[in-house]
Amino acid sequence: MPLRRLLAALAALLVGAATLVAVPTEAQAAPNFKAPFPCGQRWTYSHHSQEVRRALDFVRSDGGTTNGTPVLASAGGTAYRFSQPGGAGNYISIEHGGGWKTYYFHLSAYSVANGQAVGQGQQIGVTGSTGASSGPHIHYEQLLNGVGQNIVINGSGLSYPGSYGSAHLTSDNGCGSQPGKQFMTWGSGIRVRADARLNATVVGTLGGPTSVRVLCQKQGDTVTAEGYTNNWWAKLASPAGFMSNIYIDDPNAVLPGVPTC
Structure with missing residues (x-):
């Protein structure tokens, strides 16, 4: 066999051997995905x-209104805005790295710029019913290398009812994780109402019109007064540790970013 042909044959064998021993690239670990809606809220x-x-x-499913609720990034990454009037409507895609991506469909509005870096828990949009949707909801997906995965939240897989x-x-x-999310300043846009008015002595012991921590919130007795009806209340604590229950005067009933008691 001529030397040139022999060298070519040896090269082909070496390439074939390299192909045989190649090891597939290991899949990247998934981020610790969290629910795509605010802390303390309960959704079905x-x-x-x-x-x-x-x-x-x-x-x-917690008594709050789906439409208009903030949609949050379930993990950090880079957010991209899209619109598909006949399908997904206004939607966000977040690239998380390692081939991982999440989708959030049917938004009524975007809350981030196209290509913006976002952190886990950051608001990226507002729940709506744009596109091919029969009512307000969050259509949520987790994908790896473009392939839809069974959805996992906090390391646990969800069912598919x-x-x-x-x-x-x-x-x-x-x-x-977000400054101000668990704190409330009177007059900041979230209205609250106590058994006594906010400038009454019992409430004044919380420090007057200053920030107080909202520990948690839950449903209680229905209160009807001065144009609103609500059965959600919040438990507050001042920096000095004084605690009080205070009724929430909020059309969506639940304070965003505050856990339930």
């Missing part, structure tokens, strides 16, 4: 046969 979810990939649809009401998820996304 379902999966329908018409849904693409392994999506879950979320709607509120065929209707709402049988499975629920309470969010811990953003709990204490």
Whole structure:
């Protein structure tokens, strides 16, 4: 065999051997994904046969209003804005690195710029019903290298019920991680009402019109007064440790970013 042909044959064998011993690239570990809605809120979810990939649809089940609720990044990354009027509507895609991506469909509004870096728990949009949607909800997906994955929140896989009401998820996304989320300043836009007025002595012991910590909130006795009806109340604490219950005068009933008691 001529030397040139012999060298070519040896080269082909070496290439073939290298191919045989090649080891596939190991899949990147998933981020610690959290719920795509604010801390303390409870949502129910379902999966329908018409849904693409392994999506879950979320709607509120804690007495609050789904439409207009903030949508949060379930992990940090780079957010991209898209619009698909006949399908996903206004939606956000977040690239998390390592081939991981999350989708948030049917937004009524965007809260971040296209290509903006976002942190876990940061508001990226507002829940709505744009595109092919029968009502306000968050269509949520987790993908690896473009392939839909079974959704995992805080390391635990969620079920895939065929209707709402049988499975629920309470969010811990953003709990204490965003300045101001668990604190409330009177007159800051979140209205509250106590048994006594805010300038009364019993409330004045909280320090007057200053920031107080909202420890938690829950449903209690229904209160009707001066144009509002609500059965949610919050437990507050001042820097000195004084605690009091105070009723929430908020059309959405639940304070965003505050856990339930």
